[in-house]
Amino acid sequence: MTVGVCNAVRELEEVTGRKLLDERGRLIHPQNGATGTDIYVSTSSAGGGLQMLVMGVVKSMTAESAERAALGAGAIVMDTICSNDRRLPYQQIARIRQLRPDMILLAGGVDGGTVSHVAKLAELVAAARPTPRLGLGFRLPLVYAGNRLAMSEVNAILADCVDIHPVANVRPVLESENLGPARDAIHDLFMEHVMAQAPGYDKLKTWAHIPIMPTPGAVGKLVETVARDRGISVLGVDIGGATTDVFSVFQGQFNRTVSANLGMSYSVGNVLTSAGFSNVARWMTTNLPDHDVRNRIKNKIIRPTTIPHLLEDLIIEQALAREALRLSLEQHAAFATSLKGVQRRRTIAEAFAQSGSGETLVNMMELDLIIGSGGVLSHAPRREQAALMMIDAFLPLGVTQLAVDSIFMMPHLGVLSERAPEAAMQVFWRDCLVPLGAVVAPAGRARIGRILLECTIRRKGDGRPETVTLTGGTLVRVPLGEGEEAEITIKPARGVNVGAGSGKPVTRSVTGGKVGMIFDGRGRPIQFDPDPVRRRAKLAEWARAIGAMD
Amino acid sequence: MTTYRRRQPAPVKRLRGAALAALLTFLTVPAFASDRILTETVTLFRIPASWLDAAASTDADRMVVKFDVTRLPVLIVLVLFGSFFLILQMKARSGAHLALRRLPGIDAIEEAIGRATEMGRPVLFIPGLNDIDDIQTLAGVSILSHVAYIAAEYDTPVIVACRRSVVLTMCEETVRQACLAAGRPEVFIPNNMRYLSDDQFAFTAGVNGIMLREKPASCIYQGCFYSESLILAETGFVSGAIQVAGTANISQLPFFVAACDYTLIGEEFFAASAYLSKEPSILASIKASDWLKMVVLPVILIGVLLATLAAFEPPPKDGSPPSQRQRAVQLLKEVL
Numbered sequence: 001m002t003v004g005v006c007n008a009v010r011e012l013e014e015v016t017g018r019k020l021l022d023e024r025g026r027l028i029h030p031q032n033g034a035t036g037t038d039i040y041v042s043t044s045s046a047g048g049g050l051q052m053l054v055m056g057v058v059k060s061m062t063a064e065s066a067e068r069a070a071l072g073a074g075a076i077v078m079d080t081i082c083s084n085d086r087r088l089p090y091q092q093i094a095r096i097r098q099l100r101p102d103m104i105l106l107a108g109g110v111d112g113g114t115v116s117h118v119a120k121l122a123e124l125v126a127a128a129r130p131t132p133r134l135g136l137g138f139r140l141p142l143v144y145a146g147n148r149l150a151m152s153e154v155n156a157i158l159a160d161c162v163d164i165h166p167v168a169n170v171r172p173v174l175e176s177e178n179l180g181p182a183r184d185a186i187h188d189l190f191m192e193h194v195m196a197q198a199p200g201y202d203k204l205k206t207w208a209h210i211p212i213m214p215t216p217g218a219v220g221k222l223v224e225t226v227a228r229d230r231g232i233s234v235l236g237v238d239i240g241g242a243t244t245d246v247f248s249v250f251q252g253q254f255n256r257t258v259s260a261n262l263g264m265s266y267s268v269g270n271v272l273t274s275a276g277f278s279n280v281a282r283w284m285t286t287n288l289p290d291h292d293v294r295n296r297i298k299n300k301i302i303r304p305t306t307i308p309h310l311l312e313d314l315i316i317e318q319a320l321a322r323e324a325l326r327l328s329l330e331q332h333a334a335f336a337t338s339l340k341g342v343q344r345r346r347t348i349a350e351a352f353a354q355s356g357s358g359e360t361l362v363n364m365m366e367l368d369l370i371i372g373s374g375g376v377l378s379h380a381p382r383r384e385q386a387a388l389m390m391i392d393a394f395l396p397l398g399v400t401q402l403a404v405d406s407i408f409m410m411p412h413l414g415v416l417s418e419r420a421p422e423a424a425m426q427v428f429w430r431d432c433l434v435p436l437g438a439v440v441a442p443a444g445r446a447r448i449g450r451i452l453l454e455c456t457i458r459r460k461g462d463g464r465p466e467t468v469t470l471t472g473g474t475l476v477r478v479p480l481g482e483g484e485e486a487e488i489t490i491k492p493a494r495g496v497n498v499g500a501g502s503g504k505p506v507t508r509s510v511t512g513g514k515v516g517m518i519f520d521g522r523g524r525p526i527q528f529d530p531d532p533v534r535r536r537a538k539l540a541e542w543a544r545a546i547g548a549m550d
Numbered sequence: 551m552t553t554y555r556r557r558q559p560a561p562v563k564r565l566r567g568a569a570l571a572a573l574l575t576f577l578t579v580p581a582f583a584s585d586r587i588l589t590e591t592v593t594l595f596r597i598p599a600s601w602l603d604a605a606a607s608t609d610a611d612r613m614v615v616k617f618d619v620t621r622l623p624v625l626i627v628l629v630l631f632g633s634f635f636l637i638l639q640m641k642a643r644s645g646a647h648l649a650l651r652r653l654p655g656i657d658a659i660e661e662a663i664g665r666a667t668e669m670g671r672p673v674l675f676i677p678g679l680n681d682i683d684d685i686q687t688l689a690g691v692s693i694l695s696h697v698a699y700i701a702a703e704y705d706t707p708v709i710v711a712c713r714r715s716v717v718l719t720m721c722e723e724t725v726r727q728a729c730l731a732a733g734r735p736e737v738f739i740p741n742n743m744r745y746l747s748d749d750q751f752a753f754t755a756g757v758n759g760i761m762l763r764e765k766p767a768s769c770i771y772q773g774c775f776y777s778e779s780l781i782l783a784e785t786g787f788v789s790g791a792i793q794v795a796g797t798a799n800i801s802q803l804p805f806f807v808a809a810c811d812y813t814l815i816g817e818e819f820f821a822a823s824a825y826l827s828k829e830p831s832i833l834a835s836i837k838a839s840d841w842l843k844m845v846v847l848p849v850i851l852i853g854v855l856l857a858t859l860a861a862f863e864p865p866p867k868d869g870s871p872p873s874q875r876q877r878a879v880q881l882l883k884e885v886l
Contacts, residue, residue: 058664058704083667084704114670117705174665341665343792344811351807351815356654357661 001046001200005207027207041415042208045215046198050075050190051133053101055125056082056146057108057117060340060358065170066107066145067335069179071256073186074217075103076243081124082108083117089124096128102194104130104140104162105182106154109147111172118150122157129161134197139163141189145170145182165189174341190214210419216245216256218414222428223247223371224254225417229425232368235394236410237325239374241265241304244324246332250361255336259328264376265304268320272297275323282528283319283392285539285549286312307375314381318389321376325393333362365397365443365499371433373405378434383514384548387436395524397443398499399488399508402436402515435482435513439520440490443497446472446523453492455519460485468519473527473538475545476519480512488517518546630845634838642830648837655794655812656822659693662768662792662811663700672707672742673697674766676757676782677721678773678797679750681714685820686798690773691717691724692823693796697770698728702737709742711760713753718745754778758785771795771810772819775802783809796822 009020009027019035022028028036052075056063063082070077078099081092104125108118125142132140142162144154151166158164167181191211195201205212213221216238223236227249236247242263247256261270272280281293296316300306308314340358372378372390380386386404390396409432417424442452450472457466457478470476480486490506492498500506510517522542529535543549642648666673675697677690694710701708708725712718722743729738746756758781761769769786771779771793779795779802786793787809795806796814806813814822824832 058667060661061664061668084664086703108668109670110668112670113668116670117667171668174668340661341668341792343787343790346807346811348804348808351803351813354654354812356652356657356812 001198002203002207003200005042005204029209039209039416039419040207041210041412041419042204042212043215043218043411043415044195044198044212046195048076049216050186050194050214051078051099051102052076052186053078053096053099053104053130054080055104055106055108055121056080057114057121058082058341059084061174062107062109062146062171064335064340065177065179066105066182068177068255069107069145069170069182070105070186071258072179072217072220072254073183073190074214074220074256075186076258076260081121083120089127092124093128096125096130100131100133101140102133103186103189104142105186106142106144107146107170107182109150109169110174111148111169113147113149115147115150115153118146119153119157122154126157126161132193134194138193141165141193143167143182143185143189145185163193175339175343177339187211187213187217210415213411213415215411216258218411219245219373220247220254220256220414222410222414222417222424224249225414225421225424226369226428227252227254229421230368233363233366234369234371235329235362235367236371237328237373237377237390238405238410239264239321239324239328239372239376242267244328244374246328248332248336248362250336250363250366253336253361255332255361257328257332257335259324259331262324262328264317264321264324264374265300267324268297268304269301271320271324271327274327275320280316280319280323282535283322283539284315285536285543286315287532287536288312288316317376318380318385322389322393325389329362329394333360336361364395364400365497367396367398367400369401369403370394370396371403371405371410373408373410377404378406378408382548383434383436384546385543387439387515387518388543388546388548391439391441391518391520392526395441395526396439397441397524399438399440399490399506399510401438401511401513403433403513404436406432406434435511437480437513437515437517438510439518440470440488440498441520441524442470442492443524444495445527446521448473451493452496452521453490453498453519455491456489457517458487458489460487470519470521472521472523474521475542476521477515477546478517478519480510480516482513484512486510486512486517515546627842627846631838631842634841635834638834638837638841639831642834648830648833650821650825650833650836653814653818653822653825655796655814655818656693656825658792658794658812659697659770660700662770662794663697663704663706665792666701666767667704667706669767671765671767672709673701673768673770674757674760674764674786674791675708675710675721675770676773677710677712677717678771678775679713679753679778680774682716682720684774686774687717689820689823690796691720693770693772693826694721695724695728696826698725699732702729702732702734705734705737707737707739707742709744709760709764709766711744711746711753711757713746713748713750715745718743750776750778754781757782761785761789761791765789766791769793771797771806772814772822773797774799775806777802780805780809786810 006021006025013020020028020037027040030036030038052070054063054066054070054077056066059082063080067077067080078101079095081095106121108121109115130140132138140162142158142164144151144164144166146169148169155164165185167185168178170177170179170182172178195212219236219238223234227234234249238245240263244259244262245256261267293316296313308317337358337360342357370390372386377386377389387402390402413424413428413432440455446452452470452472455468457468468476468478487507487509490498492503494503496503498506529538540549638648663673675694677694678687680687698708710721710725712721725743726738729735747753769791771782775797783793783795783806793810794812795810796819797803797806798816798819803813803815821836824836
């Protein structure tokens with residue numbers, strides 16, 4: 001492990017001209033003039049990252065809270081076993097044996113609640129006697145974050161087969177969650193047990209000035225810090241080869257999901273299966289026969305690490321990316337919900353509109369910033385293509401800023417934010433993010449040719465207002481340079497909503513970027529022409545309108 | 551190839567029979583009991599008396615079969631409803647999806663049982679105060695079947711409190727069958743099926759006692775309730791339970807809406823069995839009544855419009871015949 005780190009640091013030395021390693025190949029600490037460094041931070045996704053099994057009593061209650069805690073700590077949840085998952089005990093036992101996780105998180109019952117259900121879950125683990133994936137000599141760590149009263153029972157059942165680490169209940173009462181202690185325990189155990197199995201880890205641990213974190217956990221930490229620091233709602237997406245991670249902070253609540261089978265290389269076949277061929281093909285601007293498109297995708301399945309060399313391959317890749325991002329967000333919206341099982345207080349006014357619990361927190365109108373990460377977004381040939389992919393996939397509403405991560409610095413900044421949050425934020429906004437600009441999109445369907453809104457743009461330092469008129473079925477791009485700020489006043493037409501309500505004007509400050517401002521009048525959802533020739537022409541027109549193609 | 555049809559649970563069958571009986575009663579009794587039948591009838595056909603009585607010899611003795619014209623709208627509604635029902639039932643049986651709008655109250659039942667499971671407490675179910683001959687009680691028992699099934703899956707006890715002994719027997723059997731269907735017969739606890747009292751407020755006091763002593767995490771009220779509704783719902787709220795109510799008693803709905811987490815209002819309560827069972831014939835009857843409403847609503851609107859127009863029409867002068875417009879308005883008013 002340290003060999004790789006040393007190689008990377010040597011490359012950094014060459015780029016910066018700063019000496020970071022001593023003669024013995026160790027990091028120079030602290031800095032002294034032109035040599036050394038003050039803080040070394042590291043994240044790890046070695047061995048496929050932290051893989052966890054989560055258990056809880058009711059799927060939509062304690063099991064979901066436990067899943068949230070595990071995902072928030074940067075783990076990949078291999079499976080969730082609960083009392084109502086409609087599996088028989090022998091099937092659950094077989095599944096635990098088969099999975100071989102790095103760690104188990106057992107939750108269930110509110111404090112003072114059910115003991116029998118938690119004991120039954122513990123018995124499943126005892127019967128399965130799971131062995132860890134890495135390391136033969138140590139017992140599998142189990143974080144117990146359930147009902148306090150059931151602790152003695154769990155201990156009695158599991159003491160001789162797993163290493164139990166009790167922490168505070170993730171759901172002490174059904175009305176609130178307490179995920180912090182479980183997350184911290186997962187981090188600590190990840191370091192002590194899981195990472196300790198990796199060669200060279202002990203050495204690396206002595207180098208790092210801040211505890212090593214799982215990579216996705218560190219990204220989540222940064223997204224959470226950014227949202228808290230600016231008081232905004234943030235959606236972060238990291239589209240990888242095998243998985244897509246989605247991070248969000250809405251109403252101050254952080255959520256992370258991992259779409260395990262949606263990615264651009266190893267999982268590309270699954271993207272096609274999950275989205276359906278017609279959904280992928282609808283984004284294509286070229287007239288390729290269906291069998292040709294399928295063959296190119298299958299070629300990618302066989303050789304997953306290849307990158308597009310032809311324009312047609314790039315168009316297919318970007319079409320797949322749109323669908324992978326769309327499906328990931330759908331899965332995220334289904335998971336990022338308000339708590340279920342909570343007692344409600346109603347008034348007579350709610351007689352005919354009784355909203356249920358478990359409503360999604362993901363509200364695209366409320367969203368302020370979308371951060372895209374991953375090769376297909378960060379290394380798109382044109383930034384405009386990355387912006388268009390994110391708009392097409394996420395369908396933002398109202399006014400939303402867009403940005404991409406330049407060199408996947410977010411995990412490291414996430415760790416750094418633990419020690420030096422101000423430095424982390426400055427690097428994040430100045431070097432890590434590549435701002436693309438802002439998108440303005442009204443909600444609802446748009447009639448072709450109808451005037452949707454008029455926007456007055458006042459650039460800072462330039463008193464002359466500029467007016468943009470957006471009609472249905474069009475995309476309009478207005479240049480607004482990187483770092484340039486402007487105040488926009490949007491006057492929507494009657495029945496059109498851009499955030500303040502139907503027909504109500506909105507005034508917002510926006511920051512420019514590589515693309516500038518994009519006004520999206522295509523409606524939500526985007527209406528495609530059923531005729532393939534006209535659809536392709538329209539797609540090309542939209543792409544040209546914002547400079548994504550010539 | 552042999553095909554197997556899923557057996558319907560007994561309460562569903564009874565509910566359907568009762569609903570059909572109620573519909574027939576509603577349509578036929580007023581038609582024959584109308585006091586205008588002798589004055590506003592048309593002759594449909596005449597049966598020669600000789601067909602009925604060999605001794606009759608003259609045509610004057612023929613039996614006259616008449617139709618009450620004032621009940622014509624009921625006939626139209628019956629024919630429309632029957633047609634809609636048959637069309638939709640055929641559609642449903644051929645595999646077409648008959649969508650019902652989401653009922654948060656029914657969806658919340660699983661959540662309420664989940665809450666009870668996490669808290670290690672029972673679920674309390676009350677199938678109303680009326681006896682088994684009340685359609686609301688039957689609808690409540692149908693929902694109980696669903697509640698007991700989910701509770702058995704979650705391994706959570708269900709307490710059923712009844713005011714009538716016959717209802718108790720039916721509830722007992724329903725819960726037992728649901729536990730068997732869920733594959734967990736051991737979850738059924740006979741002592742949790744409780745008859746409290748025939749007296750309204752003695753029953754209410756008994757239920758309140760259960761709420762305060764056994765602290766159920768979820769209270770589900772489905773059936774006919776009277777003035778005790780608020781007492782029950784308030785006690786349930788204070789005890790910290792999630793409450794799901796459903797009744798067709800309009801006067802009690804405001805209390806349930808204000809004090810419960812979810813309330814099934816009027817028709818939603820009867821639609822619940824269709825929503826839960828997804829049985830084609832029950833779904834078809836719900837959709838048929840929706841279609842009928844879509845037909846009736848415009849007719850009502852036209853009627854209101856015509857009645858308003860008629861109010862501005864000057865009265866006919868003495869002796870002069872009514873104008874054509876007046877006659878049309880009068881005829882439509884009669885029909886509507």
